[in-house]
Amino acid sequence: MKKYNFGAGPCILPREVIEKTASAILDFNGIGLSIAEISHRSKDFQPVMDEAMALVKEILNVPEGYSVLFLGGGASLEFCMIPFNFLVKKAGYLNTGVWAKKAMKEAKLFGDVVEVASSADENYTYLPKNFDVPTDLDYLHITTNNTIYGTEYHKDLDVSVRMIGDMSSDIFSRPVDVSKYDCIYGGAQKLSMAGVTFIIIKDDVLGRVQREIPTMLDYRTHIKKGSMFNTPPVVPIYTALENLRWIKANGGVEAMEKLAKERADIVYDEIDRNKLFRGTVKCEEDRSYMNICFVLNDEYADLQDEFFKFATERGMVGIKGHRDVGGFRASCYNAMSVEGCKALVETMKEFEAKH
Numbered sequence: 499m500k501k502y503n504f505g506a507g508p509c510i511l512p513r514e515v516i517e518k519t520a521s522a523i524l525d526f527n528g529i530g531l532s533i534a535e536i537s538h539r540s541k542d543f544q545p546v547m548d549e550a551m552a553l554v555k556e557i558l559n560v561p562e563g564y565s566v567l568f569l570g571g572g573a574s575l576e577f578c579m580i581p582f583n584f585l586v587k588k589a590g591y592l593n594t595g596v597w598a599k600k601a602m603k604e605a606k607l608f609g610d611v612v613e614v615a616s617s618a619d620e621n622y623t624y625l626p627k628n629f630d631v632p633t634d635l636d637y638l639h640i641t642t643n644n645t646i647y648g649t650e651y652h653k654d655l656d657v658s659v660r661m662i663g664d665m666s667s668d669i670f671s672r673p674v675d676v677s678k679y680d681c682i683y684g685g686a687q688k689l690s691m692a693g694v695t696f697i698i699i700k701d702d703v704l705g706r707v708q709r710e711i712p713t714m715l716d717y718r719t720h721i722k723k724g725s726m727f728n729t730p731p732v733v734p735i736y737t738a739l740e741n742l743r744w745i746k747a748n749g750g751v752e753a754m755e756k757l758a759k760e761r762a763d764i765v766y767d768e769i770d771r772n773k774l775f776r777g778t779v780k781c782e783e784d785r786s787y788m789n790i791c792f793v794l795n796d797e798y799a800d801l802q803d804e805f806f807k808f809a810t811e812r813g814m815v816g817i818k819g820h821r822d823v824g825g826f827r828a829s830c831y832n833a834m835s836v837e838g839c840k841a842l843v844e845t846m847k848e849f850e851a852k853h
């Protein structure tokens with residue numbers, strides 16, 4: 499039976515990216531050694547790093563004056579590194595979910611933190627809009643796609659201050675105006691395999707804070723050394739490179755956005771039509787293309803386990819909702835096919851017919 503991976507992260511990767519990674523682990527570029535056993539400073543690995551950095555810049559149309567890094571630690575370590583390196587006096591945070599809250603918690607260790615807007619009052623089922631942004635912020639931190647709740651800002655916000663974006667779960671799924679951001683980052687288990695974090699940084703914003711920064715937590719250390727101050731996660735970086743090549747070959751972020759919308763429309767249309775289900779996000783325009791969250795209507799609530807089993811038996815993998823939301827979550831990252839979304843819709847229809 500064909501399996502469709504709707505897992506939120508680690509997540510679906512294009513089959514050819516997995517095959518190329520497997521092949522590089524066995525024999526990298528025909529050199530008779532595995533990519534996992536060669537020096538990261540070798541002439542064989544350096545081009546991997548160089549091309550991965552260059553492709554991030556090319557695909558996202560990153561302006562001059564920005565650096566790209568591939569580090570360890572996940573997005574969660576960035577929650578601390580960002581304020582360590584960027585927070586001089588006061589930063590603003592949009593509280594749109596658990597990840598945003600975690601980022602805000604770390605920032606409070608380094609300076610004044612203003613919660614500029616929040617949707618906590620309704621369990622993050624909508625995105626704050628039309629909020630006032632203080633003009634004296636060092637930066638406004640936003641989470642562009644809220645993986646757990648299925649809300650997403652589909653366009654870059656228009657604000658008068660510099661932004662920092664956690665784009666862990668929607669990077670490379672739409673064009674981004676990078677010039678609005680001092681930093682964009684994300685755990686790359688939603689882009690590559692777990693173990694690598696991508697960071698895009700505006701160089702001239704660094705060095706403004708007065709505090710001492712431990713060497714490994716100072717972005718300048720990594721920029722100076724081309725993301726190789728210490729041993730980088732070589733295999734996940736290689737997988738990221740193959741995925742970036744795949745994105746480029748398939749039309750780049752414009753094509754990814756079109757596909758994302760097509761997939762999301764297919765699944766949301768069925769959620770709205772099917773008598774058993776309803777979406778959890780209040781406002782239609784806030785619905786994420788990446789993480790589609792839905793629950794059973796109240797009168798069918800006791801079918802929860804049954805639908806999960808029914809869907810799993812038909813090859814739908816990883817659709818259990820996050821415990822904070824309940825119900826179901828179909829994550830549809832770049833590598834998810836339209837066919838996969840249609841298969842999910844068929845499953846929902848069959849289940850409806852049965853009840």
Ligand SMILES: *Cc1c(COP(=O)(O)O)cnc(C)c1O
Binds near residue numbers: 667687
């Ligand atoms: C997955 C995720 C994180 C956490 O990433 P880690 O690499 O596991 O630390 C942070 N923010 C968002 C939006 C995520 O989806």
